[in-house]
Amino acid sequence: MLYTLHELAYYGATPFRLGAQAAKTFWTHPFNPAADTLMARSAAAAAEVFEGLTRRYGKPAWGLDVVSVNGVDVRTVEETVWSSPWCRLIRFARNPADLRRAGKPADAPAVLIVAPLSGHYATLLRGTVEAFIQDCDVYVTDWVNARQVPMLEGRFDFFDYVDHVRTMLARVGPGAHVVGVCQPGPPVLAAVAVMAMDGDPNRPASMTFMGSPIDARLSPTATNQLAEQKPFTWFRSNMIHTVPLPYPGAGRRVYPGFVQLYSFMSMNEDRHRDAHQDYFANLVRGDGDAAEKHAEFYDEYLSVLDLTEEFYLQTIDIVFQQHLLARGLLDHRGRRVDLTAIADVGLMTVEGEKDDISGVGQTQAAHGLCTSIPDDRRELYVNPDVGHYGVFNGRRFRDDIYPRVRDFIARNQALHDAVPGRRAAAA
Numbered sequence: 001m002l003y004t005l006h007e008l009a010y011y012g013a014t015p016f017r018l019g020a021q022a023a024k025t026f027w028t029h030p031f032n033p034a035a036d037t038l039m040a041r042s043a044a045a046a047a048e049v050f051e052g053l054t055r056r057y058g059k060p061a062w063g064l065d066v067v068s069v070n071g072v073d074v075r076t077v078e079e080t081v082w083s084s085p086w087c088r089l090i091r092f093a094r095n096p097a098d099l100r101r102a103g104k105p106a107d108a109p110a111v112l113i114v115a116p117l118s119g120h121y122a123t124l125l126r127g128t129v130e131a132f133i134q135d136c137d138v139y140v141t142d143w144v145n146a147r148q149v150p151m152l153e154g155r156f157d158f159f160d161y162v163d164h165v166r167t168m169l170a171r172v173g174p175g176a177h178v179v180g181v182c183q184p185g186p187p188v189l190a191a192v193a194v195m196a197m198d199g200d201p202n203r204p205a206s207m208t209f210m211g212s213p214i215d216a217r218l219s220p221t222a223t224n225q226l227a228e229q230k231p232f233t234w235f236r237s238n239m240i241h242t243v244p245l246p247y248p249g250a251g252r253r254v255y256p257g258f259v260q261l262y263s264f265m266s267m268n269e270d271r272h273r274d275a276h277q278d279y280f281a282n283l284v285r286g287d288g289d290a291a292e293k294h295a296e297f298y299d300e301y302l303s304v305l306d307l308t309e310e311f312y313l314q315t316i317d318i319v320f321q322q323h324l325l326a327r328g329l330l331d332h333r334g335r336r337v338d339l340t341a342i343a344d345v346g347l348m349t350v351e352g353e354k355d356d357i358s359g360v361g362q363t364q365a366a367h368g369l370c371t372s373i374p375d376d377r378r379e380l381y382v383n384p385d386v387g388h389y390g391v392f393n394g395r396r397f398r399d400d401i402y403p404r405v406r407d408f409i410a411r412n413q414a415l416h417d418a419v420p421g422r423r424a425a426a427a
């Protein structure tokens with residue numbers, strides 16, 4: 001019922017939204033003699049803020065057709081190299097001629113960036129991807145909005161996620177490097193462990209986890225505490241809703257993206273309110289740069305997708321309530337996941353000291369669980385100046401975090417290539 005009411009509210013606001021668009025056009029039209037008055041700018045700003053708060057935000061574009069590398073514009077082509085009803089594996093193929101002009105080798109480490117499936121689209125990692133394109137052959141998981149997947153396609157749960165990661169690593173090929181940002185940490189680590197248990201030649205050369213809840217018992221945040229304090233039945237009763245018509249996935253039970261969005265916004269209600277007040281003030285005073293930065297951020301932040309019921313509830317149960325992977329009790333397809341089987345895959349963890357979603361210690365717990373990895377293939381880094389989103393985006397990420405991850409990948413690529421058997425498999 002909540003999903004249907006949400007849709008009704010959106011469509012019910014449509015006439016007012018159209019009216020706001022018309023008002024903005026009227027007050028900003030160059031033929032309007034009052035267009036440059038304080039009254040007109042205030043009216044236009046109010047209309048723009050209202051329209052932005054009530055419109056629907058679709059999936060954003062990547063916008064990475066051209067990336068600056070060493071001061072040279074390098075063209076990229078977005079290719080879908082593998083897909084399922086639930087995910088597209090995207091490769092950002094770099095133009096070889098442009099790379100030569102930028103002084104970069106065309107033969108670069110292949111990196112699979114596993115984007116979070118936690119409410120936002122993979123484009124939230126645009127800054128992450130742009131940084132890795134500088135030095136790597138980049139692949140990204142582009143998860144599909146569950147409300148767009150017909151019921152006939154069946155279920156998608158935590159263990160399907162693990163299998164998807166393994167399949168995509170196989171598609172990228174031996175010797176790749178996998179980077180799990182936030183939510184993917186546990187299923188990516190489980191996937192690599194299963195590959196190591198099977199001696200899979202496609203297991204990665206390294207794995208990097210950034211702000212991930214590998215062991216959510218450590219330094220619990222408000223998010224962790226909510227998951228632990230509420231009984232599992234509460235999440236099933238209050239967070240799961242049915243997709244209405246006319247979506248292709250009508251009838252599917254999901255954790256709606258708008259519920260996740262409202263939950264996150266309520267955690268920082270004052271910050272979002274102040275941001276919109278500043279946005280209004282900047283529009284009135286004509287500060288286009290500040291207003292544009294606000295719009296760019298919220299165009300991305302307010303774009304959300306739905307998760308399947310089974311994936312969301314299993315994640316709550318496995319990761320945040322029973323902590324099965326961290327306790328060594330996770331079974332995948334009838335087999336116990338053995339993290340000590342990972343012996344020749346590098347491990348790096350990145351955390352932000354100010355992270356209020358995945359507290360310090362939750363990600364680096366992977367080092368204590370993967371005891372068979374040699375010390376020369378490990379790195380643990382905690383940035384003292386960033387919160388959750390700063391771990392994978394923004395200036396601190398570009399200047400402090402990404403160079404460390406890049407160098408870690410390069411070292412592990414060299415160690416991987418030095419092993420004859422694995423080098424032959426990669427070839």
